[in-house]
Amino acid sequence: MEFKQFIFYFFAAVLVFAATMVITVKNPVKAALFLVLAFFNAAGLWLLLQAEFLAIVLVLVYVGAVMVLFLFVVMMLDINIARLREGFTRYLPLGGAVAVLLAAEMALVLGSGRFGLERVPEPAGLAADASNTRALGRLLYTTYAYPFELAALVLLVAIIAAIVLTLRRRKDTKYQDPGRQVRVERSERVRLVKMPAEKKS
Amino acid sequence: MTEFLLGTWNGLPAWSQGALLDLAKILAIVLPLILAVAYLTFAERKIIGYIQVRIGPNRVGPRGWLQPLADALKLILKEIIVPANANKFLFVIAPLLAFAPALVAWAVIPFTDTMWVTNIDAGLLFILALSSLGVYGVIVAGWASNSKYAFLGAMRSAAQIVAYEIAMGFALVGVLMAAGSLNLREIVLHQQGGLHQWYLLPLLPLFLVYFIAGVAETNRAPFDVAEGESEIVAGFHVEYSGMTFALFFLAEYANMILISVLTAVMFLGGWLSPLPPQWVPEVPLLGALLGGGVHWLLLKVSLLLFCFLWFRATFPRYRYDQIMRLGWKVFIPVTLVWIGVIGGATFLTPWGGVFH
Numbered sequence: 014m015e016f017k018q019f020i021f022y023f024f025a026a027v028l029v030f031a032a033t034m035v036i037t038v039k040n041p042v043k044a045a046l047f048l049v050l051a052f053f054n055a056a057g058l059w060l061l062l063q064a065e066f067l068a069i070v071l072v073l074v075y076v077g078a079v080m081v082l083f084l085f086v087v088m089m090l091d092i093n094i095a096r097l098r099e100g101f102t103r104y105l106p107l108g109g110a111v112a113v114l115l116a117a118e119m120a121l122v123l124g125s126g127r128f129g130l131e132r133v134p135e136p137a138g139l140a141a142d143a144s145n146t147r148a149l150g151r152l153l154y155t156t157y158a159y160p161f162e163l164a165a166l167v168l169l170v171a172i173i174a175a176i177v178l179t180l181r182r183r184k185d186t187k188y189q190d191p192g193r194q195v196r197v198e199r200s201e202r203v204r205l206v207k208m209p210a211e212k213k214s
Numbered sequence: 215m216t217e218f219l220l221g222t223w224n225g226l227p228a229w230s231q232g233a234l235l236d237l238a239k240i241l242a243i244v245l246p247l248i249l250a251v252a253y254l255t256f257a258e259r260k261i262i263g264y265i266q267v268r269i270g271p272n273r274v275g276p277r278g279w280l281q282p283l284a285d286a287l288k289l290i291l292k293e294i295i296v297p298a299n300a301n302k303f304l305f306v307i308a309p310l311l312a313f314a315p316a317l318v319a320w321a322v323i324p325f326t327d328t329m330w331v332t333n334i335d336a337g338l339l340f341i342l343a344l345s346s347l348g349v350y351g352v353i354v355a356g357w358a359s360n361s362k363y364a365f366l367g368a369m370r371s372a373a374q375i376v377a378y379e380i381a382m383g384f385a386l387v388g389v390l391m392a393a394g395s396l397n398l399r400e401i402v403l404h405q406q407g408g409l410h411q412w413y414l415l416p417l418l419p420l421f422l423v424y425f426i427a428g429v430a431e432t433n434r435a436p437f438d439v440a441e442g443e444s445e446i447v448a449g450f451h452v453e454y455s456g457m458t459f460a461l462f463f464l465a466e467y468a469n470m471i472l473i474s475v476l477t478a479v480m481f482l483g484g485w486l487s488p489l490p491p492q493w494v495p496e497v498p499l500l501g502a503l504l505g506g507g508v509h510w511l512l513l514k515v516s517l518l519l520f521c522f523l524w525f526r527a528t529f530p531r532y533r534y535d536q537i538m539r540l541g542w543k544v545f546i547p548v549t550l551v552w553i554g555v556i557g558g559a560t561f562l563t564p565w566g567g568v569f570h
Contacts, residue, residue: 081372
């Protein structure tokens, strides 16, 4: 076995193991950490395919930002595991049917004879100085400029919607206005009171 | 002796020669780094001591020079206590998660024009991805300790790092636009030609944002609410002792050095000399000293590290809402505006050359 193949099978095995643990492990925090492990191994597989931009962005976006926020939320939840497992037997037939359906669909697509080296030739390896960051940038900002801008707009709308939906000012909460705090002057805070000295009666 | 060594070396298979060379390169970076971390702690105690008009450590060895070694020995010999009901595996692995990213990032740092471990095209992305991983050590430590204080520290740290990561990323986007490359070596080479060509001046707002966000990202004072000893004892590492605590300590200082090196590489011209090449005299020793070289990088990094210590001795700790306000409402708009300025100047006005 070639060394590259060994690396592929190693990453793939850890990926499958981590993905299985995500859905079987009881503790949600552990599940989230296994998902991080799965992302890392997927990034490793992409690196093997010479897609370094996708691999690094996967780590940057999903591991560095999304999963941090996810952990942030999951850690603060007080999840009752017993109650979560309650409906397991009740939903088993339905869930099992969906799983079998998915597996059958996948088998149909993959077994249809449209894949494999005899149908699709192996792509030529990239040149040593090829940068797929540059190639992706070229495509996104020239050929696909309008779809790209459209996607950016959709994301912007989503951000604004999320802010608007959660922004509510409760009247009884006290807020600080940093501008006013900075501008504050001595005369607003300290009042000197003149009074005559007390005399012993 | 030399012949024997050469003979053994040539007798090794090619793949193991490559592996051994890589290992040697890694050791050549990691060992000086650990030493630098140890003496950075000493420098911190001495410098803050002098700022506060006291002497600082001066008992162990001549003028206290052996103090870091004594500290390390003490921490190694202390017992590692695992709290009851803590998640043992995560509790032990958390310090490693904090320390490893701080070391891995050195793989893409160019020390001089020809000295590096790897020279990958997506170096800047690699750095960004790794700098966002350090937070896992803190979060996992806070959760696995099964302690309220540690948990509060982890929560604070997570929110803070997510906030400053964005401003940091945008500052790097500005550097990327100016240099037109993600390769750190090419970013430095774009700053050739003396002090006025460095990105320090054209990208001054981004430099300030990046460095301050770097201070926040390493959980250093005045952004050290994750430890905040007056409020939550010691934050995320309150349950850690001995070597596990020492690893968090090492990670913090290694991260400081890393942020300083990255700031030097991206804004202060890396290994380049501040003198324009035509001013450097053709004298044997002086010419090499005044021209570019790794000594300039070390000098710049030392200066930035001194700033880290100076900040700690000067500023009181930020209040939590002020940290969030600075990150979200000040830094992110500043970087966004400056990215717009760079893009506009490059494509719409004849002054684009200022940024390139």
